[in-house]
Structures are given as structure tokens and as C-alpha cells.
Amino acid sequence: xxxxxxxxxxxxxxxxxxxxxxxxxxxxxxxxxxxxxxxxxxxxxxxxxxxxxxxxxxxxxxxxxxxxxxxxxxxxxxxxxxxxxxxxxxxxxxxxxxxxx
Amino acid sequence: xxxxxxxxxxxxxxxxxxxxxxxxxxxxxxxxxxxxxxxxxxxxxxxxxxxxxxxxxxxxxxxxxxxxxxxxxxxxxxxxxxxxxxxxxxxxxxxxxxxxxxxxxxxxxxxxxxxxxxxxxxxxxxxxxxxxxxxxxxxxxxxxxxxxxxxxxxxxxxxxxxxxxxxxxxxxxxxxxxxxxxxxxxxxxxxxxxxx
Numbered sequence: 001x002x003x004x005x006x007x008x009x010x011x012x013x014x015x016x017x018x019x020x021x022x023x024x025x026x027x028x029x030x031x032x033x034x035x036x037x038x039x040x041x042x043x044x045x046x047x048x049x050x051x052x053x054x055x056x057x058x059x060x061x062x063x064x065x066x067x068x069x070x071x072x073x074x075x076x077x078x079x080x081x082x083x084x085x086x087x088x089x090x091x092x093x094x095x096x097x098x099x100x101x
Numbered sequence: 102x103x104x105x106x107x108x109x110x111x112x113x114x115x116x117x118x119x120x121x122x123x124x125x126x127x128x129x130x131x132x133x134x135x136x137x138x139x140x141x142x143x144x145x146x147x148x149x150x151x152x153x154x155x156x157x158x159x160x161x162x163x164x165x166x167x168x169x170x171x172x173x174x175x176x177x178x179x180x181x182x183x184x185x186x187x188x189x190x191x192x193x194x195x196x197x198x199x200x201x202x203x204x205x206x207x208x209x210x211x212x213x214x215x216x217x218x219x220x221x222x223x224x225x226x227x228x229x230x231x232x233x234x235x236x237x238x239x240x241x242x243x244x245x246x247x248x249x250x251x252x253x254x255x256x257x258x259x260x261x262x263x264x265x266x267x268x269x270x271x272x273x274x275x276x277x278x279x280x281x282x283x284x285x286x287x288x289x290x291x292x293x294x295x296x297x
Contacts, residue, residue, distance in 0.1 A: 009185045016182070020175045027167050034155060034296040047292040054288045062178050062281045064274075069115045072124050079128040083135040090143050 019061045026054045108267045123275040127282050134286055137239065141232050141293070152229050154295040157222065159213055163295045166209045167287065170244075173202035174284045177251070177277045184270040189262050192273065196255035199280065203248040210241050233294055240290060243283045250276045 030050050033043060060066040065073075106118040114121055145151050180195035217223075217230075224234040254273050261269040 006186060009182050013179070013182050016175055016178050020171065023171045024168065027164065027171065030167075030292055030296065031160065031164055034160070034292075040297070044297050047297055051289050051292050055285050058174065058281050058285045058288065062174050062284075063278055071114050071116060071121065075121075075124050075128055079131045083131060086132065086135055087139045087142070090139060094143070094147075 015061055019057050022057060023054055026050055026057075030054075108265065108271065117271055119271055119275045123278050127278065130282060134236075134239075137232075137236055138289075138293075141236065144228050144232055148228060152227075154229075154233070154297065157229070158233070158295050159216065160295055162209055162213050163291055166206050167291050169202050169206050169209065170284045170287050173199050173206070174281050176202060177280045181270065181274050181277050184266070184273055187266070189259065189266075193255045193259055196251050196273070200248050200252045200255060203244050203251070206244055207241060207248075210237065236290055236294065240283070240286055243286070247276070247280045247283055251280065 030047060033046050033050065036043075038046065065076075104118065108117065110116055111118070111121075176195045176198040180192045180199065183189075183192035183195055214234075222230055224231045254269070254276055258272070259269065261272070
């Protein structure tokens with residue numbers, strides 16, 4: 001990213017505008033899902049899917065992940081793996097506690 | 102002594118020290134917010150009843166805050182793009198715009214908090230409100246931190262442009278990575294706390 005050409009930057013800016021419009025549309029969809037009053041499991045699945053798409057757009061384009069070096073990806077892969085461990089350990093612990101009772 | 106690899110990338114990683122540093126910091130931030138999201142899930146799954154956020158919280162104000170924060174991400178990335186085009190004054194303008202939008206987010210958040218306090222809805226009132234104030238409060242501190250960093254680069258920190266423009270460009274990019282992360286966290290907080 002350090003030595004970008006002006007034409008490259010113009011292309012980047014056009015992408016940023018497109019991403020911005022997409023994020024606005026997805027925000028409207030996020031709120032719209034709530035007003036559809038879907039069953040809770042469906043609403044949760046749909047709202048989180050839209051949030052993942054929005055988050056991916058921010059990470060890929062605003063944070064330049066799409067053109068980032070491999071080392072950054074490995075740092076993130078490791079982080080995501082630890083995040084799931086963090087998420088699963090308390091859940092497994094509570095399951096083990098329930099099995100004991 | 103000069104800090105190594107501020108402008109040129111390290112040959113082994115292909116990254117500047119600042120770039121790898123900010124990504125490692127963001128990794129630690131993922132774990133911080135991740136721990137709180139995990140707490141939220143455990144509390145919600147374990148609760149006999151859980152309110153829909155919209156019945157307690159203000160969805161229109163939170164939607165407005167989402168729009169404000171996404172717009173601030175665009176102004177932030179435009180500040181970096183302006184520096185890449187070697188236009189310092191435009192970059193500073195976009196940085197100040199980002200600071201102003203961050204300020205707008207904080208004012209809207211304060212209005213929301215104030216409305217809750219007026220109705221005696223404090224963190225001690227319920228588990229839902231406790232996790233709501235913890236998550237949004239921590240996030241708001243991050244917005245405040247980002248505003249201070251961006252104001253520094255828009256103000257006194259921009260002097261670096263006259264001695265090492267590429268270093269300032271890189272530093273603004275790294276500040277932007279933090280700011281976009283804060284935006285990303287809000288993208289998840291908004292549906293999780295307000296709509297589900």
C-alpha cells in the first residue's frame with residue numbers, strides 16, 4: 001500500500017464509495033429484518049449474516065485486508081481460533097456441570 | 102536512535118513495524134470484545150427470559166449512530182487516500198471530519214444513556230442492561246481514544262509531513278485500521294443489543 005500510484009488511489013476511492021453505499025443499504029436491511037417480526041432463531045441468523053457481510057466489507061476494503069500480506073492473515077487466523085476456544089470453553093464447562101447434576 | 106522500518110517494509114515480514122504492531126494490537130482487541138461477546142451469549146442462554154433490545158433501547162438513535170460511524174470510516178479512509186495523493190490539507194480536513202463524526206456518535210450515545218438514566222434504567226437494573234452498558238461503554242471509550250489519535254494527526258502530528266511524508270501516511274493508515282475496527286465492533290453490537 002505504501003507506494004500506490006495516483007490512478008490506483010482513484011480506483012480505491014471509487015471502491016470506498018461503492019462499499020459505503022453497500023453498507024448503508026445493508027444497514028437498512030438490518031433494521032428491516034427487525035420490523036419483519038420473524039421468529040427469533042430466523043431473525044438472529046439473518047441479522048448476524050448481514051452483520052458478517054457488513055463486517056467483511058469493512059475489513060476487506062476499508063482495512064485493505066483484501067490486498068494485505070500473508071502474515072496479517074495468519075495473525076487473524078490465530079486470533080479467530082483463540083476466539084472460538086474462548087467461546088467454547090465456558091459452554092463446554094456448563095455442559096459438563098449439567099451432566100454432573 | 103531512529104525507529105527501524107517505519108517507512109520501508111521489513112524484508113522478512115514484508116510489513117512495516119507500525120503495520121504489524123497495529124494488527125497485533127487489534128488481535129488483542131478482538132479477544133477483549135470477544136470475551137465480552139462470549140459473556141453476553143452465556144448470560145443470554147442461561148437467562149429464563151431475555152428482552153428484545155428494541156423494547157428498552159432507542160432503535161432510531163442507534164440506526165443514526167450506525168450511519169454516523171460508517172460515514173466516519175469513509176472520511177478516515179479518504180484522509181489516507183488524500184495523503185497518498187500528496188494533499189495534506191485535504192487529508193487534515195477529512196481527519197477533522199472523522200473527529201467531528203466521532204463526536205456526533207458520542208453526543209447521540211450520551212442522549213441515549215441520559216434517557217435511560219432518567220427512567221432509572223441503570224446497569225444494576227437487569228442483566229440485559231448490565232451487559233448493554235458494559236459493551237457500549239467500552240466501545241464508546243474506544244471511539245473517544247480514536248478521536249484523540251485522529252485529532253493528533255489532524256493537528257500537531259501533521260508536522261511530520263514536512264520531514265517524512267510517507268511515515269505520516271503510514272501512521273494515518275494505522276490509525277485508520279483502529280478506527281475501522283471500532284466501526285466493525287459497532288456493526289455487530291447494533292443488531293445484537295438493539296434488534297435481537
